[in-house]
Amino acid sequence: MRLLSARLSARRRHPLAGLVVLLLGLGIAGGLYATVAPKPAEANAAQQELVADGRKLFLVGCASCHGKNAEGIMNASGSQQGPPLIGVGAAAVDFQVSTGRMPMAQTGAQAPRKDPLYTDEQTEALAAFVASLGPGPAIPAAEDYDYEDATEEEIVRGGELWRTNCTACHNFNASGGALPDGKYAPSLVGVDAKHMYEAMQIGPQQMPVFSDNVMTPEDKRNVIAYVKHLEQQDQPNPGGFALGSLGPVSEGLFGWIVGIGGLVIVTVWITGHGARVKK
C-alpha cells in the first residue's frame, strides 16, 4: 500500500496525470448524476405514449377553446374563449373532465356538472398531456382523501373548517348556494371525495384555492370526512323529510301550503257539516 502511494506520488508529475484525474472526475460525476438526477420523461415509454394519446384527444376535443398548445384563446372582443392550461396540473383536468364540466356544452356563467364525456383512460391521458406542459397539482392519491377511518375529533375539526370556509357558498348542508351574476356553488351531495379534494386544491370556477399552506392535506381530508358524515347521518334524517335542506325559505313554503292550505280545507269541511246543513 505504502508502495502504491509512493509510486503514485512519484508519478504525479507525469504528463498524463492531469488527463487521468479529469477522466476519473468525469466518471464519478457522471455515475452520480446517472443514479441521483431525476429521470427525464423520455425514460418512461408508457408515460410518453399516454401524453401522446392525451395530445390527440386534446386537439380534437379541447383545442378549439384552449388552443392547440393549451395556450388559451382570446376572442376578438378581448374576452377569453378558453383559459391557458399550462401549469394547471393533472388535478384540474381530472376534476373538470371526470365531473363532466369540461367539455362545456355551451358558454354560460358557469360550467355545470353533467355526465362525463370521456372514459377514465381518456381522462387520464388528457391529464397526462396537460401535466406535461408545466408543473401543477397532481391527481391526489387515494389515501389523501380516504375519510373512512377519520376519528371523531378529526370529523369535528373538519366541521369547524367547513362552517368557517365553505358554508357561506355551499350551504350548511352542502345543498349549494347562489353567487352573483348567475353563478353558483354546486351541491356537494353525492360528490366523490376525490373531486372535493381536487376542488380545494385547484379552486375551479368561482371557488377559491385552498392550497396546502392554507389548508393542510389532513384538514382537507377532515372537511371531506365531515361532509360525507353529514350525508350519511341523514339516513334516516332526524326530524323527517328535510324539505331540500335549504333553510327557512322552504320551511315557510311548506308551512303555508301544507299547514295553512290544509287547515283552510278543514275549515270548509267543518263549516259545511253543521247541524243545519241538509244534504
Place this chain on the structure above:
Amino acid sequence: MSQQSKINAPKSVSGPVTWLDDRTGLANLANKKFLRKVFPDHWSFMLGEIALWSFVILLLTGVFLTFWFKPSMAEVEYHGSYELLRGLHMSDAYSSTLDISFDVRAGLLMRQVHHWAAILFIAAMMVHMLRILFTGAFRKPREINYVIGSLLLMLGILEGFAGYSLPDDLLSGTGLRIAEGLIRSVPVVGTYTSFFAFGGEFPGDDMIPRLYMLHILLIPGLLIALVTAHLVLLYYHKHTQWPGPGRTNRNVVGEPFLPIYTAKAGGFFFIIFGVTSLMGALLQINPVWKYGPYNPSEVTAGSQPDWYMGIAEGLLRIMPGWETEVFGYTLSWNVLLPGVVAPGVLFTIALLYPFIEQWITGDKREHHLLQRPRNAPSRTAFIVSLMTVYGLLWFAGGNDIIALKFDLDLNWITRFMRVLIFIGPPIAFIITKRICLGLQRADRERALHGFETGIIMRAPSGEYTERHAPLSSTETWKLVSHEQYDRPELEPAVDENGVANPASRRSRLRSKVWAFWYDDDVTNVSREELEEAHSHTDGHHRAEGTEVEGADEPSELEPKH
C-alpha cells in the same frame, strides 16, 4: 240544588257540580245567554281559530321545552349523542337545544311541533287579518278589536323572532346580527341602544337570557292578555255575518256556542293539533345541529329568517347601498330605510286602515253585516296591492334560493324587484279593481235579468234567444242588499260671515279621495229597477214553474242608502 234533583243526575255528578256551583255560581252563568252565544257558519270565520289553537299548542309544547332548555351563553363542551359536534365548545343554550333534539325523549318532536305551530300561528293571524280587511269586518264597532288583532300580529312576530334566536345556532346568531344592525342604523341612539340590548359589544353574554325572558314571560303574557281582550270583545260585539234573508245588523243567525259550536271549535283544536303533530313528525324544521354553534365569523348560504320576517329580509336585500356621512358620522340609509322605516310604514298603514276608510266615508254607524270583497272594489284592490308589496318582498328575501333552484341570475332578480316593488302594486290595484267592477256588473245583470237557463228559443222570425229565469229572492237579496256611500257634502269655502272656512280645504280633499275610492263603483240595483225588470221578465221570459218570490218582500229588497 232543586234544579239538580229535577234532572235526576247521578249523585256522583250532581254532588261535585252542586258543590262547585254553591261556591262559584257557575251554573248561573251557564244558564245565561253567555253559552247560548250564536256563531254564524262560514269557513272564513274559522281562520282566527287556527291562530288561537296554534297558540295553545305553542304554550303546551313551549312548557315542555323549558324543562330542558338552558338559557345561558356560558361556554360548555358538548358531549351529547350527536357525533359531528362532540367535543366542540358552544353555549349552554345551543348544547341544551342539541340535548332536546337528540337526548330528551320526544324532544325533537316537541321542538318541531313548536316551530311548525309558530309558523302556523303567525300565518293564520295574517290570513285572518286579510279576511277581516276583505269583508269590512273592521268597521264600527270593531275598530278596537282590529287594533288589538294587529298588535297581536306584531307581538307574534317579535315572539317568533325571539324564539328563532334562542337556540344560539349559526342561523339564530346571524338573525341577531341583523337585528343588531337594524338597531345600530337608527341615528344617534342606535349604538347606545345596541349596547344596552346586548349588554355590550355583540354578541355578549346577555342576549340569550334576555330573549328567553321576553320569549317565555313578557310577550306570551301580553299575547294572552290581548287574546283574552280580543275574545271578550268578540263576545261583546257578537260575530259578523254574511248578508242574507233574515240577517240584519241587529241579529246574528248561526249556531249556539253550546253545544254545536263548542263541538266544532273543540274538534278543530284536535285537528290543528293533529296537523301540527304530523308536520312536526314528518317535516324537518330548523335542523340546528347542521348549522353548528354560533360564531360571528361564520355564515351559511340559505340564511333566512322564518317566513314572517321575510319582508324585512327582502327589503334589506333589494335596497341599494346608500350611505351619507354627516359630521363624521355615517347614516346608513341602506339599513335604516328598509330595516326600520319601511316595515314601520307598512305596519302603520295596516293598523290605521279602518280609521282611514272611516274618514273617507264619514260612516259612523255600526256594521254587523259583512261586505263581499267585490262590493268594495277600491278597498279590495288596495289590500291586494298591499299583498303584492308583501309578496314581492317575500320573494326578494328568498332571492338566492330562487336563483339557485330556478337557474336565475341573482343580480337580475334584485334589479327586477327594485323596479317591480314600485310598479307592481299600482298594477295589482288596477287589475283587482277592474275584476271587482266586472263582478259587480255581472251581479247587476243577474239581479235584473235573472240567470241564464241554457234554453235556446227560436222566434218565428228565426231569431235565437236564450231564456233567462228570475233568481230566487234569497239570491237576489244577496246581490242587491249591499250599501253604497254618497259623496260627502263639501263644506262651503267661506262661512256665513264671509270668512274663509278652514274646514273647507279638508272637506275638498276628502271629497277627492272619496271620488278616487268610490266613483267607479257600479251603482247598485234600485227597488224601482228591480220591479221594472221583474214585470218585464214576467211578461216574456218567465220560466215555467218559477215563482218570483222577491215581490213578496219588497221592504227587504230595498237597498239602504
